[in-house]
Amino acid sequence: MVRISIPTLPPAPLVPPSALTLLAPKQAAAYLARFLDEGKGKTLVITGAGVSVESGIRAYRGKEGTYSNPNYKPILYHELVEDSPRGQMFRKRYWARSFLGYPPVRDSLPNPTHIYIAALQALGLAPNLITQNVDNLHPKARNLVSSSMHTPSSPSSATSTIPPPYPSRILELHGTLAKVHCLKHHHNQPRDDFQAQLAELNPVWDEEAKESERTGRRPRTNPDGDVDLQGVDFTSFVVPPCRICDPSGKDTTAFVKPNVVFFGETIRPEVREESLELVQSASRLLILGTSLATYSAFRLLKLASELEKPMLMISTGPSRADPLPGLEKMDREAGPVLRAYLDELVRTNTGPEVDAVRRVMDMGVVKVPPEVEGPRAEG
Numbered sequence: 001m002v003r004i005s006i007p008t009l010p011p012a013p014l015v016p017p018s019a020l021t022l023l024a025p026k027q028a029a030a031y032l033a034r035f036l037d038e039g040k041g042k043t044l045v046i047t048g049a050g051v052s053v054e055s056g057i058r059a060y061r062g063k064e065g066t067y068s069n070p071n072y073k074p075i076l077y078h079e080l081v082e083d084s085p086r087g088q089m090f091r092k093r094y095w096a097r098s099f100l101g102y103p104p105v106r107d108s109l110p111n112p113t114h115i116y117i118a119a120l121q122a123l124g125l126a127p128n129l130i131t132q133n134v135d136n137l138h139p140k141a142r143n144l145v146s147s148s149m150h151t152p153s154s155p156s157s158a159t160s161t162i163p164p165p166y167p168s169r170i171l172e173l174h175g176t177l178a179k180v181h182c183l184k185h186h187h188n189q190p191r192d193d194f195q196a197q198l199a200e201l202n203p204v205w206d207e208e209a210k211e212s213e214r215t216g217r218r219p220r221t222n223p224d225g226d227v228d229l230q231g232v233d234f235t236s237f238v239v240p241p242c243r244i245c246d247p248s249g250k251d252t253t254a255f256v257k258p259n260v261v262f263f264g265e266t267i268r269p270e271v272r273e274e275s276l277e278l279v280q281s282a283s284r285l286l287i288l289g290t291s292l293a294t295y296s297a298f299r300l301l302k303l304a305s306e307l308e309k310p311m312l313m314i315s316t317g318p319s320r321a322d323p324l325p326g327l328e329k330m331d332r333e334a335g336p337v338l339r340a341y342l343d344e345l346v347r348t349n350t351g352p353e354v355d356a357v358r359r360v361m362d363m364g365v366v367k368v369p370p371e372v373e374g375p376r377a378e379g
């Protein structure tokens with residue numbers, strides 16, 4: 001852990017959440033500074049859809065727990081894996097839509113909040129992270145910050161995986177869209193490879209995809225990389241089986257799905273175990289941009305509360321965890337608080353890691369998603 005000293009305000013008595021929310025940005029940052037300082041490099045960060053909104057990834061759920069797109073009906077796990085002609089139709093429909101919907105997710109870039117969180121990881125202040133997001137943006141941000149640390153003169157784009165200076169962990173609780181998972185023998189392959197295979201097998205759809213790339217008119221994309229298409233016939237779409245199971249492409253039982261947890265699917269036991277271990281080994285939790293609507297994430301805070309670990313949430317709107325004992329909450333966006341904190345940190349500290357963070361702090365990209373009907377909020 002880097003030794004970081006930040007002039008903080010004199011210790012204030014514990015304030016109720018409403019008062020925390022009302023702190024001015026600098027005071028909020030000072031509060032965060034003390035929280036991280038007392039965490040002694042073992043603070044665990046937990047994030048949700050709120051941190052990705054600025055990258056153009058829209059949240060599933062609105063503030064009232066409704067879908068931000070009222071017409072969107074996500075495909076359910078049992079439909080996707082059904083071994084029947086009906087199941088085959090579900091898979092055709094899913095993959096055709098996902099084929100067109102994935103490129104914007106693939107091309108999305110870390111926003112400032114992702115960069116700030118990666119900086120906390122890289123400085124060893126909060127090395128471990130659990131995210132509910134499947135958009136691969138935390139790994140992209142970590143790679144960007146790590147490459148800045150390894151090549152001081154020219155921070156390059158994050159194309160290959162570069163080891164961070166401190167052991168750090170990103171656990172994607174609900175999986176990642178960057179990989180495709182085989183349900184028969186649990187092979188994983190890069191999504192880009194599978195996407196290329198789909199393009200080859202479905203030239204007409206590939207034309208459609210290229211056309212929308214050219215015109216910039218993309219169908220509305222949901223956070224799982226699925227798109228809304230009305231009145232389109234999916235029957236002709238070809239979905240190949242896992243090519244590791246069967247390179248000939250004839251084994252129709254070797255289904256593949258994106259390596260994400262679908263609605264109606266349970267998290268793999270090893271992922272659940274690891275998430276609980278990360279909470280147990282953490283000194284405290286910093287929760288950013290999430291309403292904790294999914295039980296798999298809420299359970300982590302419940303455990304931390306039972307273990308009497310301090311928890312600070314910086315997130316807008318109500319969350320499922322609000323009544324938990326030990327949770328303090330700033331009802332505000334996390335990005336500006338993290339920014340104010342890091343501004344002070346780089347102003348008052350020196351060293352190669354701090355220099356590297358200074359270089360990447362403005363590299364986050366904000367891409368406002370197109371305005372849609374219905375609420376758009378945390379997930």
Ligand SMILES: [Zn+2]
Pocket residue numbers: 182183184185186187242243244245246254
């Ligand atoms: Zn396989």
